Amino acid sequence: MKVLIEKPDLDTCLTGLILGISSHDDIFIVEGKAEERDLLDSSVICIECGGSGLTSLNNFDHHEPHQYYPPACLQAYEHTGCNDIKLKRLLDYVCLVDDRPEKHPLIAFPSLSNIFSGMLLVEKDPKKQFLKGMEMLKKVLNENIDPFSTMPDVYEWREFVEAKHKNLEETEHALKNTKYFFLNRGLKIGFLESTSIVGIGSLYRAGCDVVILYNPAYGEPPRRKYTISGKNKKVVHLISFFDNMEKGWGGRDTIIGSPKKGSTLTPEEVIEIVLKNL
Numbered sequence: 001m002k003v004l005i006e007k008p009d010l011d012t013c014l015t016g017l018i019l020g021i022s023s024h025d026d027i028f029i030v031e032g033k034a035e036e037r038d039l040l041d042s043s044v045i046c047i048e049c050g051g052s053g054l055t056s057l058n059n060f061d062h063h064e065p066h067q068y069y070p071p072a073c074l075q076a077y078e079h080t081g082c083n084d085i086k087l088k089r090l091l092d093y094v095c096l097v098d099d100r101p102e103k104h105p106l107i108a109f110p111s112l113s114n115i116f117s118g119m120l121l122v123e124k125d126p127k128k129q130f131l132k133g134m135e136m137l138k139k140v141l142n143e144n145i146d147p148f149s150t151m152p153d154v155y156e157w158r159e160f161v162e163a164k165h166k167n168l169e170e171t172e173h174a175l176k177n178t179k180y181f182f183l184n185r186g187l188k189i190g191f192l193e194s195t196s197i198v199g200i201g202s203l204y205r206a207g208c209d210v211v212i213l214y215n216p217a218y219g220e221p222p223r224r225k226y227t228i229s230g231k232n233k234k235v236v237h238l239i240s241f242f243d244n245m246e247k248g249w250g251g252r253d254t255i256i257g258s259p260k261k262g263s264t265l266t267p268e269e270v271i272e273i274v275l276k277n278l
Contacts, residue, residue: 006049013133014073093147118164223262
């Protein structure tokens with residue numbers, strides 16, 4: 001079976017697990033959106049790389065800016081007719097992390113999201129990240145681990161926990177360099193530049209209504225990446241303003257991001273667009 005993904009995250013990996021994808025399948029990493037011929041071929045599974053809402057064609061994506069679709073894993077769950085209590089609880093957790101990060105419950109370290117992030121820090125190959133992510137979620141299901149609780153001490157996860165712990169320490173240091181802007185409408189905007197994985201929730205807890213995260217050296221090869229997120233505040237309309245300067249911005253109601261190939265905009269330009277158009 002041919003499988004296309006854009007990048008591994010919790011949503012992508014749970015979608016793959018629900019659909020029964022394994023290392024025996026032909027898994028390919030695509031840059032941005034899959035080609036039209038693959039999106040229209042129902043024998044090809046496309047996960048978070050285009051074809052939003054077209055589950056009948058085995059496309060599972062929800063990054064259409066002007067229409068809301070649920071996370072890919074929920075689309076897959078409904079498409080396959082699953083009815084499993086344990087899987088539904090894991091699904092609820094992943095949907096929260098992916099679709100409503102501001103509502104992520106406070107879970108003592110390490111949470112499932114923490115360990116998954118740690119795995120991404122340790123394993124750099126996207127295909128292996130995807131497979132390891134599915135294995136992690138499968139273990140949660142098979143061992144009846146509650147995804148809304150602190151994760152148990154699992155030997156094969158220890159390296160991921162250590163990597164995430166180190167990253168959190170780096171994040172705490174980086175948060176001290178956050179720049180804040182205040183609008184007349186009472187909105188507080190936080191801008192943070194960091195090459196570490198920074199949780200949006202950290203800035204929400206600092207009172208921010210809108211967060212701008214900037215990674216000047218994301219991925220391989222390194223490229224500029226911006227993520228703009230609103231706490232119960234829609235930011236999707238900003239895409240049209242960014243598109244006037246460079247094409248490729250995408251996202252949904254409360255979270256948008258720069259082009260997959262990287263952004264040419266400076267932090268000053270991004271901040272100005274956000275402040276002028278919120």
